[in-house]
Amino acid sequence: MTDVLVSSPVRGRRRLLGNIILTACGTVGGLTLLALLVLVVWSIGQGLADIGGTLGRSDDASDIFIAACTNSLLVSLLATLGSVSLGVGAGIYVSEVIHSPRLTRGIFGMVQSLASLPSVVFGIVGMHMVTGILAGVPGLLAAALTLSLIAIPRIMLATRDALLQVPDTMRVASYALGATRLQTVRYHILPLAMRGITGGVLTTMTRNFGASAPLVMLGLVLRNETSWQTLPVGVMQAMATGGKSAAELAGAAVAVVVMVHVGVTLWATSMQRRFQPLN
Amino acid sequence: MRAQRSETLPTLVLAACAALAVGLALAVLAVVAGDSVAFVVSDHAITVDVWALCRGTARVSFIALAVALPLGFAVAVTMRELASPALRLAVRPWLAMFATMPPIVFAYMAVNLQRGVRWPMVPALTLGLFLAPFVARVFETALRNAPEGMRDAALALGATRLEAWTQILLPASARALASAVLLTLVRAIGESVIVALASPPSGPSTLAAVPIRAALGTGPALNPQDVFIIGGLLALLTVVLQYVATRLFPRERT
Numbered sequence: 462m463t464d465v466l467v468s469s470p471v472r473g474r475r476r477l478l479g480n481i482i483l484t485a486c487g488t489v490g491g492l493t494l495l496a497l498l499v500l501v502v503w504s505i506g507q508g509l510a511d512i513g514g515t516l517g518r519s520d521d522a523s524d525i526f527i528a529a530c531t532n533s534l535l536v537s538l539l540a541t542l543g544s545v546s547l548g549v550g551a552g553i554y555v556s557e558v559i560h561s562p563r564l565t566r567g568i569f570g571m572v573q574s575l576a577s578l579p580s581v582v583f584g585i586v587g588m589h590m591v592t593g594i595l596a597g598v599p600g601l602l603a604a605a606l607t608l609s610l611i612a613i614p615r616i617m618l619a620t621r622d623a624l625l626q627v628p629d630t631m632r633v634a635s636y637a638l639g640a641t642r643l644q645t646v647r648y649h650i651l652p653l654a655m656r657g658i659t660g661g662v663l664t665t666m667t668r669n670f671g672a673s674a675p676l677v678m679l680g681l682v683l684r685n686e687t688s689w690q691t692l693p694v695g696v697m698q699a700m701a702t703g704g705k706s707a708a709e710l711a712g713a714a715v716a717v718v719v720m721v722h723v724g725v726t727l728w729a730t731s732m733q734r735r736f737q738p739l740n
Numbered sequence: 741m742r743a744q745r746s747e748t749l750p751t752l753v754l755a756a757c758a759a760l761a762v763g764l765a766l767a768v769l770a771v772v773a774g775d776s777v778a779f780v781v782s783d784h785a786i787t788v789d790v791w792a793l794c795r796g797t798a799r800v801s802f803i804a805l806a807v808a809l810p811l812g813f814a815v816a817v818t819m820r821e822l823a824s825p826a827l828r829l830a831v832r833p834w835l836a837m838f839a840t841m842p843p844i845v846f847a848y849m850a851v852n853l854q855r856g857v858r859w860p861m862v863p864a865l866t867l868g869l870f871l872a873p874f875v876a877r878v879f880e881t882a883l884r885n886a887p888e889g890m891r892d893a894a895l896a897l898g899a900t901r902l903e904a905w906t907q908i909l910l911p912a913s914a915r916a917l918a919s920a921v922l923l924t925l926v927r928a929i930g931e932s933v934i935v936a937l938a939s940p941p942s943g944p945s946t947l948a949a950v951p952i953r954a955a956l957g958t959g960p961a962l963n964p965q966d967v968f969i970i971g972g973l974l975a976l977l978t979v980v981l982q983y984v985a986t987r988l989f990p991r992e993r994t
Contacts, residue, residue: 472898472900475900475902475903476900476901476902478902479900479901479902479903479905480901482902483817483821483822483901483902485814486813486814486817486818486821486822487814487817487818487822489810489811489814489815490811490814490815490816490817490818490819490876491818493811493812493814493815493869493872493873493876494815494831494834494835494838496869497838497869497872497873498834500846500849501838501841501845503849504845504848504849546757547757547760547761548761549757550753550754550756550757550758550761551754551757551758551760551761551762553754554754554755554757554758555758555762558751558754558755559758568758568762570986571762571765571766571769572765573982573986574769574979574982574983575765575768575769577923577926577978577979577982578768578772578930578975578978578979579929579930579931579932579948579974579975579978580930580932581930581932581948581951581952581971581974582772582930582971582974582975582978583768584951585775585951585967585968585971586768586771586772586971588964588967588968589771589968592964610764610768613761613764613765614761614765617761641747643747643750643751644747647750664836664840667840668840668842671841671842671844671845672842673842673843673844673933674843674932674933674948674952677952677955677956678951678952678955678967680955680956681951681954681955681962681964681967682964693842693844696844696848697844697847697933697937697952697956698956700847700848700851700937701937701956701957701958708852711848712848712852715844715845715848718842718844718845719841719845722837722840722841722842722845723837726833726836726837726840727833727834727837730832730833730836730837731833
């Protein structure tokens with residue numbers, strides 16, 4: 462039977478065609494991943510030299526670079542403080558404590574459409590804040606608040622995803638033993654979901670660290686301040702000005718952003734893996 | 741046995757978190773919706789040609805998708821069909837890392853690799869490469885949702901691997917794939933930094949890139965009113981597309 466099938470010329474041709482297409486797919490896919498990897502390695506390699514060059518300069522490029530590094534750290538830290546407890550708490554409440562699946566779905570639908578808004582739009586919302594209710598607030602705080610607005614929906618979704626990965630049998634078993642909703646969350650679900658939540662929070666934080674579009678928009682309304690100028694903003698401004706010193710500054714800042722992103726994201730995804738299917 | 745503790749306080753704290761987060765979300769949506777309404781009804785004379793920006797956005801998104809979809813699909817097929825489970829597990833975090841890479845990195849590479857010359861196609865092509873890992877990820881999730889048993893049955897009945905793909909896997913995950921394409925389109929329309937930095941100063945721009953170029957001083961100057969209106973239009977587009985995408989295939993994890 463198999464002999465007949467294998468030796469059938471039509472089938473043999475189809476199998477050959479399939480193998481050719483699959484090989485082509487594999488080649489293109491592998492090359493894509495390889496190209497991305499090469500770009501990352503190249504930007505780090507070139508950037509490391511640029512960091513040395515920038516720090517060794519006597520003009521204000523090294524000052525700008527160091528100021529941008531501290532601004533980045535401060536803004537990400539403030540945005541983290543503002544968004545993590547709020548986002549995780551809200552995510553837990555909406556997905557585990559609320560009794561109405563309809564309300565849960567509605568809220569997460571809204572949150573999802575918020576999370577899909579382009580980052581420029583959040584910058585524009587930030588401009589609204591700075592020209593409206595937050596007039597006169599220091600630029601650092603305005604930047605952190607803008608990034609918090611982006612981070613809260615993403616953290617809520619990451620929390621929901623982590624909670625969804627916990628098998629339902631855990632909940633059912635806990636309820637069967639007489640635990641309340643809150644006890645179930647506290648003693649059975651959270652311990653299992655903790656790694657996933659932490660991973661999601663870390664991913665969101667490193668996205669904040671690399672965020673450029675929302676912050677650069679604040680520049681339209683915060684003209685005489687520099688405390689909101691993080692590393693990515695520094696890259697954009699340096700690239701807009703041009704010149705050798707600026708190019709070196711941009712390279713150095715990009716290298717820092719890439720290294721932080723690669724390190725934190727790989728660490729975070731390794732934490733999120735707990736209940737993931739193997740296929 | 742653990743003593744029964746009052747649950748009022750923790751519930752209240754969690755509820756307060758949720759109320760505040762949802763309130764903030766509603767506030768953001770209200771601001772954005774106000775801008776969208778302003779785009780539709782206001783008679784404010786806008787200083788840029790919005791129609792030209794829409795055409796620019798369509799053109800750049802089209803080219804970017806034409807690059808990103810095949811590349812991402814190839815990666816997804818490789819992960820699903822050719823890679824061993826161990827390799828798949830090893831590659832997945834890297835894919836997630838590439839998919840969330842800050843766009844500023846790609847903008848920097850696009851500008852630096854051109855060495856002074858500015859080709860008009862480069863922003864769209866870079867955007868395509870930037871989106872490829874994202875496409876690979878959503879396609880991979882979409883394909884993972886197709887029933888494995890049907891494919892095994894087809895193979896057992898004598899279908900070749902290609903036939904199993906074209907007749908079982910792709911039709912079974914068609915909705916999910918369409919939704920993934922729409923999600924990619926949302927990201928292509930909304931991506932601003934790459935187009936703003938890598939495109940030639942005089943060339944056509946996109947809706948998302950024009951505010952950035954105004955803020956950096958490399959493009960036409962805009963007053964805040966113009967920026968709000970462009971933001972409103974952008975938000976309207978992306979929210980509608982995202983809504984259609986989630987109706988097509990409600991995904992729990994992106």
